[in-house]
Amino acid sequence: MARRRGVACVVSGFAAAFAASALWLEPGPALAFGEDVALQPEPPAAEAPPARKARRRAKPAAREKRVEAPSPDRPLFAVISIGNQSISIYNHNGLVERSMVSTGMPGHPTPEGMFTIIGRERMHHSNLYSNAPMPFMQRITWSGVAMHLGVVPGHPASHGCIRLPGGFASKLWGLTRIGERVVISPHEVAPTEISHPSLPSPKMQIEAAAEPATDGATVSDASEPKLLDPRKFADRLIVKAAADTAAAAQAAKDADAAIAGARQNVARAAADLRAAEAAQASAKSKAEAAAKSFETARTAAERPAVASATPETAPVSDGKAEAAKEAAAVAKTSAEAALAEATTQLDAAKAASAARAAEFSDAVRRSKEATLAVAAASKAEKDARLRTTPISVLVSKKDRKVYVRQGLTPLFEAPATIRDPEMALGSHLFIATATENGGKDLKWSVVSLPARYAEARSERRKKGLVEERSISRGPASSPAEALDRIEIAQDVRDRIAERLWLGGSLIVSDQPPSVETGAVGTDLTVKLR
Incomplete structure (x- = not known):
């Protein structure tokens, strides 16, 4: 991500800022695209009545119920004219609000191009200009350009920001949202409606694809599946992902509990195995000792018969040796039986220990799987929430690529083919502003910025001072001509269509993404100057 620098503008104080707020205009009803509105200060208010009468007249007015104006339809987008x-x-209805502003003074120009509101702070303080207050700050670049309340003297006076009068700054703060587009033009430009077959269309999704899985649930083949637009589909995906996340988290919790139980079972089995091994070793030692005693007794009982040459010379046995032999035989048999029992118990302990170890390994495996499932469900929920934000697409002739972002986050890039690449394409911003055909299609508006190739060539000679921009010959294409010259693979169009809804935008430009387009937290922007 580009380094987040403080917004590089100075506010000269609240008193002066609010004094300048008288310059902003309160527009009348919404106007059609392209209708010109003169920027004139409000007429002076009528002479105030005496204070005592004013107080008496104010009482009935104070009892009147305050009615707030309805919020305008979204999405909104701003067009700033540096010249005016x-x-x-x-x-989509046309002009909603209009006001005077103050842009960058010579030496601190406000950049021209296509931007997005990427951050908002009700009370921001500059970290570049003596902690200057910048109320109602709406950032459009991380390098220090924003719209905010400030002194509006009627001419460029800022350090690059767009200063707004006090009343309008607070009103605009309540209207706009992060992700809405801002166009900065050298002179007045206005949006126009456009319809073109190359403009992307949203893909309707089957509702069942976003429903949580249920046991035994069936869908009748006779019933026609319900289709959802990308935004409603995203809302369903959020619900499904949240349910999947909860289920995966419970599975992980159960797996962790199983690991704890299995670990205790393994410990007990190991203790039983050690005891069985000790018992078997003891029984084996006793059996060996009994066998040795038996051999000794047997030898002692048989020795007189072996030593005697003839039966007549053999001594008369008193029966003690034979009794000792029999006792040793009994002890040997008992020890062997004990050894066999100990060996059986040892084998059982080994089997139990192996089984407990297998159970522990299985619990660990299930825990890992549950952890991965939690991560996957969390990622799916994050992506589903990302789908509720406007998608941004930039087709760059210079890079011959299409860039796609959503929610100020990169999604993917893909090749793009531009017919007649040596000819100027221009810079056009298409915005999906409303639905049509029963909510199945989108209406589009387009704002085109004027080409400033002579200035761009001059700036490119100043090596290291400006970013490189594409220079093409010939007049820029019209919006429709620009769309005619673009070729994008069908699979790329399909991926865009799955996420496209109101507020989505498409930039077609000779230029590459601006250096203001960072890794995360910025939108696709194009700077012309």
Whole structure:
């Protein structure tokens, strides 16, 4: 991610900022695309009545119920004109709000291009300019450019930021959201509606694909499956992923409990095995001793008969040796039986120990699987929540690539083919602003930025001062012509269609992604100057 630098603008104080707020305009009803609105200060208020009468008249008004204006339809997008020092907020109905602004002064120019609101702070303080307060800050780059409340003198006066009058800054804060687009143009441009077969269409998904699995659940072949748009499908995926996460977490908890129990069983089995081994060793020692005693007694009982030459010379046995032999034989038999029993118990202990070890290994395996399932379910839930945010697509003629992001997070890149690559393509921002055909298709608006190739060539000569940009010959293509010249693989279009819904945007440009496009936390942006 690009280093997050503080927003590089100075606010000259709250008193001056709110004094300048009188310059912002309160627009009337929404206007159609392209309709020009003069930026004139509000007319002076009528002379106030005497204080005593004003207080008497204020009482009935204080009892009136306050009615708030309805919120405009989303998505919204902003177009800032450096030449006119103005900002216009649009949606699919047209102009929503309009105000004067103050952009970067000479030496600290405000960048021109296509950006996105990537951060918001109600009260931000600059870490570059003496901790200057910057209320209602809405960041569009991590290098230090944002919209915020500030002094609006009627001409460029900032260090690169877009200063907003006090009343409008607070109003805009309540309207906009992270992920909504901001276009900064050298002069006034307005969006127009566009319909083109090359514009991506959302893919409707089968509802059952996002439902949690249930035992014995069946879907009738006769019933037509219900289709969901990508946003509703994402909401269902979130529910499914949350259920899967909970189930996986419970399985992991059960597996951990099984590991604890199996570990105790292994310890007990090991103790039993050691005891059985000791008992068997003792029984074996006793059996060997009994066998040795028996051999000694047998030898003692048989020795007189062997030593006697003839029966007549053999001494008369008193029976003690024979009795000792018989006793030794009994002891030997008993010891052998004890050894056999101890050996049987040892074999059983070994089998039990092996079984307990296998149970422990199985519990560990199930715990690992449950841990992986938790991670997979958590990742699926994160991706499902990502699907609820606007998708951004950039087709760059210079890179001959298509870049795709969602929720300020990279998704993938793919090759793109541009017909007549030596000819200028221009820079066009297409925004999905509304639904049509019963919510199955999207309406699109487009804002095109003017080409400034002469200035770009001049800047490129200043090596190291500006990022390299693509320079093409000839006039820029119109939005429709630009779309006609683009070829993207069908599988790439399908991946985009699965996530495309209101607020989604497509940039078609000669330029590559700006250096402001970092790894994470930034959107696809194009800088023209």
